Amino acid sequence: MMKALIVIDYTVDFVIGKLPCGQPGIDIEGRIAALTERFVADGDFVVMAVDLHDEANFYHPENKLFPPHNIKGTDGRHLYGKLGEVYQADEEKIYWMDKTRYSAFCGTDLEQRLRERRITELHLIGVCTDICVLHTAVDAYNRGFRIYVHADAVASFNPAGHAWALGHFAQTLGAEVIEGY
Template identity: 70%
Template sequence: MRALIVIDFTNDFVDGSLPVGQPGIDIAPRVSELTTSFVENGDFVVMAVDLHEENDPYHPETKLFPSHNLRGSAGRELYGSLKQVYEANRERIYWMDKTRYSSFCGTDLALKLRERGITELHLIGVCTDICVLHTAVDAYNLGFAITVHEDAVASFNPAGHEWALGHFRGSLGATVLKA
């Protein structure tokens, strides 16, 4: 059994307050296409979406990055056509707020995957070298098989993006696919 984890593909991360920019814009059609395909196949699909509070003095990212993905903001909405894919399939996609880089940290993701018998995770979204990477490392440590779709991940850091793709393959034993 497999699942698709769509990581942080929101307005703020693509072209908002903490933007990946053109690389994120470029992968938007593929992110929507993959999400639609997994939904139509009956696979478990998760929207793992960063959630922050304005000026949270206890969150480590407050000191590292500009405010982003704030509760109730337009920046936290899904980017581009992914928003329509989600709205059309809301009952078949699991929305999951996350407050750390990894989609597993402080969430019920592992429980949701285990109760469905899922052993294989497909990862897409942003940023390749931050939230996708940390999710992949935790997935590896929890024993999941990992596939990263190279044509559906992006970063604002080209060197970090390339390094993470190599790390997925070389250190996590992940399959890195390109359509």
């Protein structure tokens, strides 16, 4: 079975910046980096799905819900911590994909790139568990992918939302929520 790792929004703004997960996001840094290194070393398709916003886009729906974050050209869009080092070391083996909505599928070529490689299994890590990871998982489910969410490599600024999303992945989307891999 062909698999891919989708690393969702693990950036400075989402860990310690404009819309931070804070300590829960910091705590998963090593696991995020290790999983990314492992998938790259195994020759699997690895995607950095990274929020991209433009401060001048007043009509984006998130502007009413969240403070400006992951603004084009700012340090907030940089990958956080060790993940930035992993990306720099293996940049030619990792697909960087800008996204402008919660789901990594919405308005991107992600599905096409996965289908071209005959990928059927998606491993999801990153932040926020109950927003961008959740919406990506729902879209993956609706497209027929087998979903794995690494519980030790997802985090949110909302502890109740994080816990709810972990249950939803398994109970409603049939995802396998795994610790350690």
